[in-house]
């Protein structure tokens with residue numbers, strides 16, 4: 001069966017990896033628009049430094065997929081313990097916020113405990129993200145941290161987002177809040193307390209590990225090939241990428257559903273409207289160097305303060321020797337989300353750099369803005385799926401449309417779901433099982 005996979009990010013690569021083992025799948029072509037495969041799991045190499053598109057770490061509750069990811073790291077892994085902080089009014093509060101409340105200024109601490117213990121929202125049914133926070137954590141923790149941080153990262157009012165992102169967050173017990181307020185730092189979200197990172201090559205070592213395991217006789221990865229047109233005639237798909245048109249019996253799309261829809265010849269007006277109504281965030285990744293380390297032995301810091309342009313800053317040196325160049329300096333990956341034409345997107349590069357430098361001084365990582373050296377600044381269009389209140393109905397329509405056309409959707413933006421790498425692998429494996437079952441039935 002001639003199979004074409006659109007996109008060679010982790011989703012496209014892992015789908016090919018699983019499918020190649022099955023009878024009849026010995027002619028798989030992956031079409032990728034960039035010059036290197038890997039998608040959001042690529043690692044950027046510049047001036048001898050290596051860093052990812054946002055801090056990617058390897059952890060999962062899905063032990064089978066985690067083991068699989070780790071098993072393809074031919075050059076090994078570093079095993080690390082999370083050391084993440086929230087910078088609240090200049091104070092380091094250990095992540096997750098609700099487990100380290102005693103660090104808060106007295107008034108804020110009292111507000112958080114009192115609102116948690118006497119929570120009028122507790123028994124309501126939460127229908128959006130902000131209601132979930134109020135119900136689960138009370139007004140204090142919501143207003144001091146969760147609301148401002150989420151508004152900052154999403155650039156979208158959480159009152160207009162559904163609860164898909166948050167409904168698995170555990171509600172702390174009264175006992176835990178009491179202990180956390182009394183000065184005990186309780187470790188929370190244990191599934192990500194311990195994580196791994198490739199010893200060499202950044203997170204890209206994961207897709208590269210799978211790429212090395214693709215059978216060259218069965219799978220071909222074609223880079224610099226942007227898919228621009230897809231046409232279906234008599235059950236055969238004609239996929240145009242670059243100068244070439246490929247024929248296929250089966251098309252699996254892992255490219256953003258927006259890109260698929262603009263290429264799909266028979267896309268209806270209604271489909272286009274639903275796709276245009278999907279919300280997502282883009283991201284600017286800045287990589288900077290400072291001639292000293294004022295951050296300490298920590299990895300990531302969440303910054304709810306709206307006067308600082310970035311929402312998260314991660315010290316790459318934390319990830320291992322390969323990522324740590326000299327004892328004297330520190331290198332940081334800084335994340336700023338944006339959407340097309342918003343205030344961040346329309347900023348000049350000079351103003352943007354100034355805002356990053358000001359932020360570094362404000363949080364105490366830079367003594368002077370002159371100390372900040374920019375190594376890179378890059379924009380990535382598709383970073384985060386926003387679960388706005390129309391997401392579910394829009395995606396139901398879109399999936400149904402492509403299902404009828406026989407095009408299979410997979411991947412973070414292919415399926416428009418907030419999926420991490422472990423989930424991507426699980427979905428690719430399950431997709432392979434469904435495809436094999438269907439082919440067997442025919």
Ligand SMILES: Cc1cc2nc3c(=O)[nH]c(=O)nc-3n(C[C@H](O)[C@H](O)[C@H](O)COP(=O)(O)OP(=O)(O)OC[C@H]3O[C@@H](n4cnc5c(N)ncnc54)[C@H](O)[C@@H]3O)c2cc1C
Nearest residue numbers: 007009010011033039040054056057226227411412420421
């Ligand atoms: C800031 C950030 C931090 C993250 N941190 C973690 C983490 O700590 N742990 C974790 O497990 N996961 C993390 N993730 C998630 C992880 O990056 C994704 O789950 C994974 O990379 C998604 O893979 P994908 O193949 O579905 O999508 P993508 O990587 O987006 O791949 C899609 C591919 O399609 C290509 N493409 C697009 N349009 C076309 C076209 N028209 N023609 C041809 N090719 C096209 C793209 O170039 C790309 O290669 C993070 C993501 C972000 C954004």
